[in-house]
Every structure is written in C-alpha cells, then in structure tokens.
Amino acid sequence: MKQIFHQIVSSVMAFLLLASTVSWTVDKHICMGRVMDISFFAHADDCGMDMKMEKSCCDDESFTVQGQDDLKMSFENFSLDQQVFLVSFVHTYFQLFEIDSEESTPFSEYNPPPLIRDVQILDQTFRI
Secondary structure, three states, rough: OOHHHHHHHHHHHHHHHHHOOOOOOEEEEEEOEEEEEEEEOOOOOOOOOOOOOOOOOOEEEEEEOOOOOOOOOOOHHHHHHHHHHHHHHHHHHHHHHHOOOOOOOOOOOOOOOOOOHHHHHOOOOOOO
8 A cells, every 4th residue: 555655656746857857838819719729839829810900819828837947956055054954865865775794793713612422313213
C-alpha cells in the first residue's frame, strides 16, 4: 500500500512539474459569437469566411500562460545559514550508514584451552 501511494504521489508531482514549466497557448476562432475552432500550441483554423471586409463577424482570441524558466537552483543562491545546514545535514546523514570495519574482540589474544579428552563423545548416549 505504501509503495502504491508513493508511486501515485510521485506521478502527480511529475505531472505538476511538467504543467508548471511548459508554456501553454490556447488559440480560439470565434465566428458570429460561436467558437468554431480551438487549438493548443498552434494557430486555430478559420471558418472560411472572408476576413477582408471592414466589419468582420469573425474574431481570433489567444490566451498564453508562460511557464517557469528559473528552475535551476545554484549553490550560490543559498544564504550562509542554509549552506551550513545543508552541509551538516548531508554529513550526518551519511554518517548513519557508515559501517565499522574493525570489530573489537577482547579475547583475541588468548589461546583456547587445551583439549584433553573429547567431552562431547564421552557424554553422549547411544541406543541400539
């Protein structure tokens, strides 16, 4: 369930990022008060009536939404406090996953006791 929720949220966020960064242009051709053609990203086709008359019954409307162009953040735009926080956060985060390569064993310099008799075999009971 958690993985599906993460996939849905990431897809919605990717769609919102795409929608906010792309410039949208909607072009409409209106003839006699009725919308004849709507076009995204291109010029709308006209209705075929002659537009050279002085008083034309046709009208073209265009609506443009500008996308964001300043999405690239640079490290120099951060204040000194933000830079210190970012560096310290990354450093401490990576310290969480550092694995100690040398394990200390307090008995490593001692020899094992001598094996005088095989205690495991002496204490076993065998049934036939």
